[in-house]
Amino acid sequence: MFCFQCEQTANGSGCTRGGVCGKKVDTALLQDKLTSRLVELSCAAEGKPHDAETDNFIVDSLFTTITNVNFDDTDIEALCSRGDVLIRKYGGSCLFSAEDVWHADEDVRSLESLLLFGMRGMAAYAHHARVLGKEDPDVNAFFYKGLASLAKDLAMDERLALVMECGQVNLKCMALLNDANVGAYGKPEPTPVSTDIEAGPFIIVTGHDLRDLKLLLEQTEGKGVNIYTHGEMLPAHAYPELKRYAHLKGNFGTAWQNQKKEFADVPAPILFTTNCLMPPTPSYSDRVFTTSVVGYPGMAHIDGKKDFTPVIEKALALGGYAEKREMSGLNGGHVLTPGFGVDTVLSIADQVIDAVKTGKIKHFFLVGGCDGAKPGRNYYTDFVKQTPEDSVILTLACGKYRFNDLDLGTVAGLPRIMDMGQCNDAYSAIQVAIALAQAFGCGVNDLPLSMVLSWYEQKAVCILLTLLSLGIKNIYLGPTLPAFVSPNVLNILVEKFNISPISTPGEDLKKILG
Ligand code: FSO
Ligand code: SF4
Numbered sequence: 001m002f003c004f005q006c007e008q009t010a011n012g013s014g015c016t017r018g019g020v021c022g023k024k025v026d027t028a029l030l031q032d033k034l035t036s037r038l039v040e041l042s043c044a045a046e047g048k049p050h051d052a053e054t055d056n057f058i059v060d061s062l063f064t065t066i067t068n069v070n071f072d073d074t075d076i077e078a079l080c081s082r083g084d085v086l087i088r089k090y091g092g093s094c095l096f097s098a099e100d101v102w103h104a105d106e107d108v109r110s111l112e113s114l115l116l117f118g119m120r121g122m123a124a125y126a127h128h129a130r131v132l133g134k135e136d137p138d139v140n141a142f143f144y145k146g147l148a149s150l151a152k153d154l155a156m157d158e159r160l161a162l163v164m165e166c167g168q169v170n171l172k173c174m175a176l177l178n179d180a181n182v183g184a185y186g187k188p189e190p191t192p193v194s195t196d197i198e199a200g201p202f203i204i205v206t207g208h209d210l211r212d213l214k215l216l217l218e219q220t221e222g223k224g225v226n227i228y229t230h231g232e233m234l235p236a237h238a239y240p241e242l243k244r245y246a247h248l249k250g251n252f253g254t255a256w257q258n259q260k261k262e263f264a265d266v267p268a269p270i271l272f273t274t275n276c277l278m279p280p281t282p283s284y285s286d287r288v289f290t291t292s293v294v295g296y297p298g299m300a301h302i303d304g305k306k307d308f309t310p311v312i313e314k315a316l317a318l319g320g321y322a323e324k325r326e327m328s329g330l331n332g333g334h335v336l337t338p339g340f341g342v343d344t345v346l347s348i349a350d351q352v353i354d355a356v357k358t359g360k361i362k363h364f365f366l367v368g369g370c371d372g373a374k375p376g377r378n379y380y381t382d383f384v385k386q387t388p389e390d391s392v393i394l395t396l397a398c399g400k401y402r403f404n405d406l407d408l409g410t411v412a413g414l415p416r417i418m419d420m421g422q423c424n425d426a427y428s429a430i431q432v433a434i435a436l437a438q439a440f441g442c443g444v445n446d447l448p449l450s451m452v453l454s455w456y457e458q459k460a461v462c463i464l465l466t467l468l469s470l471g472i473k474n475i476y477l478g479p480t481l482p483a484f485v486s487p488n489v490l491n492i493l494v495e496k497f498n499i500s501p502i503s504t505p506g507e508d509l510k511k512i513l514g
Helices: 025-045 052-064 073-089 098-102 106-131 137-149 156-185 210-220 231-238 256-263 309-318 342-347 349-357 375-386 398-402 423-440 458-469 487-497 505-513
Strands: 202-206 226-229 248-251 270-272 288-291 300-302 363-369 391-395 417-419 449-454 476-478
Touching: 025 052, 025 073, 025 098, 025 137, 052 073, 052 106, 052 137, 098 106, 106 137, 106 156, 106 210, 106 458, 106 487, 137 156, 156 210, 156 423, 156 458, 202 210, 202 231, 202 256, 202 309, 210 226, 210 231, 210 309, 226 231, 231 248, 231 256, 231 398, 288 309, 300 309, 342 349, 342 423, 349 423, 363 375, 363 398, 363 423, 363 505, 375 398, 375 449, 375 476, 375 505, 423 458, 449 458, 458 487
Parallel strands: 202 226, 202 270, 226 248, 270 288, 288 300, 363 391, 363 449, 391 417, 449 476
Antiparallel strands: none
């Protein structure tokens, strides 16, 4: 096997004897086989009319191969077989091996990987939008174009153009998902969320799929079972149509990499709607439920009918805590406040613009992205703690658990930390940046705004590509640069976009605020 798609890849270069994430060799080989099927199918269907079944198959298969989504060979084999049927349907003939990508010239491999991993991330967002009834033909068409390109002999500049196009299409995809979420659940509004757990039965729901949460809330209403979000599900509390459920009580735990410790002895089941699933330990494996594209051998799976009865029964049988448990975030705080989406921030735009003009706010930082297991990630906590008092921190995705329970007070009457939501709510951050640039009559790169991002898996890749495709410069990226960015491709990114690896909070702040 060879896999280097995530930040924790072995030795910073590639997993070859099983994944650091727990992915087995056979699973990795099957994922390559599935990717090969997707390329073959796209070669056969590109430019032809394609049906919803094929579009959905491509999206869900790409999503399945994201880090920490599916470890179940049976699921991946079933997808490969469906791929075979679809390839025949479109009269496919091209024979492709994804493994060849890993052995290509290092710059070709780098650009092909950026594209493939970006598409995997984007597929997750396309999936979430689709389950809420929203699709975009341009987004669907790009999956065929991008996948088919992997079988073509292209010049480097053509490959680079495809990578940038992936970023542009992902902006559309994130906009689609934002519209789908707002259409279904209303505009997010700032909402304090407790980290404490009430007495009695409860279910922890993690991942990104708000529709799964909504269905679970409906099915648990009046049953004496409370619901707690975990990880990337925290922003759900901010949506009017979700927060109106009184039994959506609070948020449990922190980011994904702490799950083995946090789930070990909790008297409740855990529902995984998407990544990031880690191989469960025996202490809680009988309490793990997966749904949608998530899978793990031996774990209970809730199928597309979304009957959550087994999860609810498990919660009732376990009974929860006998008494209320006081819990806190990583810095000891007890309240998290998501809900600063694009609508909230733009509704106070005049206040923000005035505060910048009068010098009360001197700088904005977007400190966001994935959390992860490596020790160097304390950088993000320290960075936020060291930002000056006349600055605002916009944040999103699970990396925020490093600092989202800190009370940094207010600046010009505004909270200093504003949680914009899940990783896909990078869309909100982009819209806010564009609106600020318009208000000040300048470009986004001329704003007193710096992006200090953390990455782990492939959704972060597509978001980074979106930012670059918008021409956003001077991004700081950590905790380490992706193994799949070759030195030559890195040179291009540095020359065109002045992207830099993070160093220390003090040094980076000095450079930024210079
Ligand atoms: Fe975190 Fe995992 Fe949303 Fe990623 S839960 S690491 S960027 O999934 O997708 O933020
Ligand atoms: Fe290794 Fe990451 Fe691939 Fe898992 S997803 S096999 S940890 S590179």
